[in-house]
Amino acid sequence: GAVVSQHPSRVICKSGTSVKIECRSLDFQATTMFWYRQFPKKSLMLMATSNEGSKATYEQGVEKDKFLINHASLTLSTLTVTSAHPEDSSFYICSARDLGTYSYNEQFFGPGTRLTVL
């Protein structure tokens, strides 16, 4: 089946530093990847839609300059949290759409990255 990986799985950083999270589709090509944020015991909130070779589309209320998204290839998207603060601590999850299942709107999810900002 379609597999999506994320790296790192956990990261702890100091306030003011930047953190990069990678999302890779391992066995399929993904023209579109999505980045979500999940707060403890809450649902997933879509942050942005990442399209290969073009700028990401951010959801209302998400700061573009704080959450930088790059989708450089059909198998890799990165999320960089710039100048991280404790309130950015969260579980970040990516997903990818498989070109082969285009008609079903199906997304495949990565295992998530737990970010803790001290």
Added chain:
Amino acid sequence: GNSVTQMEGPVTLSEEAFLTINCTYTATGYPSLFWYVQYPGEGLQLLLKATKADDKGSNKGFEATYRKETTSFHLEKGSVQVSDSAVYFCALAGSSYKLIFGSGTRLLVRP
């Protein structure tokens, strides 16, 4: 806009009990409907899906039927196991391919 409403959790059941987790939706057009499961410390996994009215999605003993007349997609399982303990998310996807998630329902199955 599109939205998904799930029953509040947690739901606590004994092993082999019958499970129902209610999910209703509001959407324009003809969305696809999904149930995702999240085990502790992990990302989401697709449990089942249905792409049109009256479709029944099924997997691992779980079932859900796309009911357009009641705008519902309730998740059911006839006999739950301890290993089914997880958080279950109902979701829909419209023409924009964005997934709209419900708030999630935590299921705890006791031996």
